[in-house]
Amino acid sequence: MNDWRVLPRLLLLASFCALGSCASSPSDVASTELQEGSTRVWDTVEPLMIAAAPTMPLLDIAVELFDPGVSGEDRSPVAAVRRLESQLLAGELRETLVRSNQWGVVRLVPTASSLTPVSIRAGIAVSDGRDLILDVVVKDAMGALWFEYTMAYRQQSAGDNALDGIFNALANRLLSVWQDKDRDEQYALLQGAEIAYAEALAPEAFSGMIQRSENDWQIVRLPADDDPMLARIERIRNQEYLFCDTIDEQYVDMVDRVGPTYRLWRSATLEQTEWLERYQRRAAARTGSAGDSEFTRMQAEYAAYRSFRIQEQALFELAEAFDGEARPTVIRTQDQVFRLEGTLESQYDTWRDLLRDIYLIETGGQTP
């Protein structure tokens, strides 16, 4: 038996953790997950339900940038990778929804709003290159909960495209909820979302049209079709769409630059984890002096660790370079050019404030 090997290892790993501030690295989480993983039931990728053409009425969906699950002040490389993932994974979900061809426009948004009838919010609970656990919440623009669930995927082999198909189940479930609604409910949702957006912009004019209960809502009054305020609000809404389209361009650029390294890292992490598991099985079955020499064993362990760290550091470097430096966004409206700086969230907030100001000016400066 190799108890003399295992015990000091466990003790030293524990003491390493106790000595310092034990940064939560993806691989750190992986070791926790290894214990939890034995009891967890992992989801399997299911086929995506793809339509020949979207059915009417078209439902627009917003995918919020995922919650990275780390503090905004955390400048560690691990946190930088998580923040990067929060965008990459949100983009992957958006791509899945678009590919299903079941929906209207699917947009990435930095934070929730009533811009679209339905929005998807997800937080990264675990992401270590092999295991991915996300907490997902789907709500409509009026705040009613559609569903929430935890998705948990374990990548099966290093050759896989790690992210392929992982959002199929979510897309299919969303479709199922949408299709379970009758036509009247579907149209009511679209109308309700428009009123909710108008209500957020001009509560004095639009509040009271929707009656909300704990997890439900009902339209009690509709604005007049020829209400000029609705036309202004529609223009403002289009300007907000413009911002989302600009984010999309940034996202595509980021995926081009970071995507290959990120996928390489996921693949390398999985390979290393599989190697370690095979190695541990071999070590457990080893007897006496049979098998590898001491040096071969040590060398193999060191080589695996070195290779893992090189891959990890390459990703950290890239993630840190991208972290916290969202590019300024330049948005051209009909007669003005706006330059927004800061994080995507703050740029989005600034832009929405600007739109609100524009709306106020157009409506004669009345403070809602």
Next chain:
Amino acid sequence: MPTSHHDSPVPDLSGHWEVDYARSDSVQTQLNASFREVQRELRRRRQAAERGASYQGPPMGDLDTLVAVAKMAELVTEPELLEVYQDVRRVRIERENSFALSCELTGAQSVPSLLGAEQCWWDGNQLHFRVLLPDGVLIKHRFVRSADGLSLSQRTALTAPGVARDMEVVRIFSRYDPTERGYRCTETLTRGRVCTTEQAAPYE
């Protein structure tokens, strides 16, 4: 327990460093010293046995593991070139053909993983790194800069379960200017080590 020293200014280690073999240990010399120590230990045990006394000294450790640790020391101290980046917050030691040793200067940190655990801290005089591999091999590096700033000492100690003493290798690095070499090499993710010649300075 390692502690960080916020008051002691951290000397600037940044720059390019190359190993100075004349001032560095040879792993073979260290291994020979270990063998001599093992031989002395065996002699003492034999003499104790001849006298009918029980031997009270420390356990010797097995020779296979001792040789393995020595060869590992050679492997771990292989990088001949270091490139150090440092700011007020962090130091990062990039090592040729190996992973970088990176540490925040404001406290001790640990990064455990399935494949090994890493720990580092600044003790007021030296920068410490420890790497623990799954089977219990522990690699300890200590970096200290000379007072004149021209040398960097890397003291590496390896230990493994079953070995009584550390295998220690000291490597001394001297500053060098990479632009004077006529070529520059960088580690890339997809192509490994890539070297390019320096562009000749245009004539005035």
